[in-house]
Amino acid sequence: MAVKLQRYELTPQMRDYDEFNDAGRRHYLPYLMYFGRPDFISPTVNTDRSGFRVSTGPDGTKASAAGHVPPGPVRILTGGSTALGVGATSDDSTLASLLWSRYAPSEPWLNFAGHCFNPAQEALLFTLYRNLLGNISEIVICSGVNAMMLARLPEWQQGDHGAFFFCGEYFEKMEELREQNRDRSRRFGRRAKASSSPAGVATFDDVRRDITTVIDSAADTTLRQLDTWQRVAGPETRISYVLQPMSRWMRQTSTPQEEILFEERDRIYKRGVWEELYGDVATTEVARTFAAALRVGCEKRGVRFLDLNPVVAEATTPHDWLFVDRVHYNDTGHDIVARTMAEALELS
Template sequence: MTSPRAELAPQMEHYTFVLEDQPYIGFFQYGDETTPVYRTDADGFRVTRGPDGAAAAVAGERPPGPVRLLAGSSAVFGVGATGDAATVPSRLWSRYATGLPWLNFSGQSHNSVQELMLFTLFRHRLPEVAEIVLLSGVNNLVLSRLPAAQQGRHGAFFECGPAPETVPSAAERVAHAAALTVRHLGGWQLVAAALGARLTYVLQPLAPWVREELVPQERALFDELDDVSNFRRLHNDIATPEVGREYAKAIGAGCAALGVPFWDLNAALAEAAPPGAWLFVDRVHCTDLGYDTAARLLAERLGPI
């Protein structure tokens, strides 16, 4: 009998989260990797597709002139998309915000400090940068369940230690994750100012923060995943609309203090998605429709440079 995942989202077979060990950032995608659903450049960044199939990548060929960056983790990478053309940066460049190429500047499973370090390590690969959009936030909150000994001074990262026996409260997790997010955003703010680039922070969507009622495809996929993974068991306390709103409120306040524009994509998706729209392949990653809707809403929010 075919599983719901194999039937509904066969592309997920190729998103294995098998990453290459890398100094300083811990792990990153393999370079020059080609699968049936994605391709990476020489340094491991996913290729973006633009008008008429044009390609652009951080360490690959791209049109001359300035670029816009969409930075973040696996949702920006486009886990769940059926091809390179279906990721958010590709949909922005090919359809919704076509004035400049968008580069996919993401590392799967990265937290906020790894996202910032990634930029410092690969800045030399970039041309003029006109805009930086950080679409992030979930990983910091997921990692907030780890104890202080694993948090260190700059926050925990995936695979840094065993799961704890006791977990902080949801309120403590929100406060800790938001503080780290805003602290590292201050580094991005300095970078953007030095580059003369516009900077925006966007809280990425998490399925239970967008809507409580799942469509049938999502319910089948999530139930199957819960049988083999520990997301529901480990993160049920943060996977509620109330926690999502509190997290958005905390990050939004930090962004306001920095003077960085903030936007909660969860609220926007909840309002824009038609009833019955299948948006997520798992709780963190979207379908092609979900990514396309996110790109459209993001372009409307950002406006022209």
């Protein structure tokens, strides 16, 4: 008998997100590794021919980067799955849609985010698909959690541009390919050279414990990619970096609904319990230190910076149910984040 999940009772929209993110149907792409499933249709989340999520304007107009793009200047909201809108009950309730339809409607907002992206993938997505858009007046990057999580992976997975989600699978498959080629070399009489590569999948013991190193690494990979954003966007485009609100970065208490969802997530998540995996970086102190490093780097580059964690914390109470899991928001959370972001960045 199938187990009834509280996740689907309290947040039924998550069924569509689980289908959208089904690993068996993951949309793999050259260069990016993976992106949203193209032409995905559901009551909750819908994408265009290239996998960009649809956003909604004040008059119900639908737009997306590889679909209908309104004439004139546009603005884009980018980042990882939080910017994508995971947890929203419909395309209308994502951050991009709420900015366009309610809190900063003077120009259209397009959803340019990707699920499980690191800072390099966020910038690369924009680089590869910049040709789809004309004049971009504003870019808001709402991100940070993925960079911090990935910075905890072992040094050998970091490379030049930081680790990425599912990189263990990538290294594992590349090792299988190398082994096939070694076998081929042996058959043709050449001596195969032994591999010095480590195992493909990192274990819990591999994860870095030095929080200072983790924060420095996450900040460095993020700030270096801002240089790419500026060069590709051009000098006329205003760029803002927003450190996304995350449950443990903004408050230590949770609502009863959040506690149920968090506890269930820990029970069914194959990779382990949240506190064991990320508890040391999921604190308000770490968030403040990370934000301070990002703020200094953004100021040097002329990029506006906003740590939205204390702003959202100030705008809510411990009784407000905001999260469907520790990183993604329900509709109430999306609405508060969109409103406070628009106010703090003075978006019109």
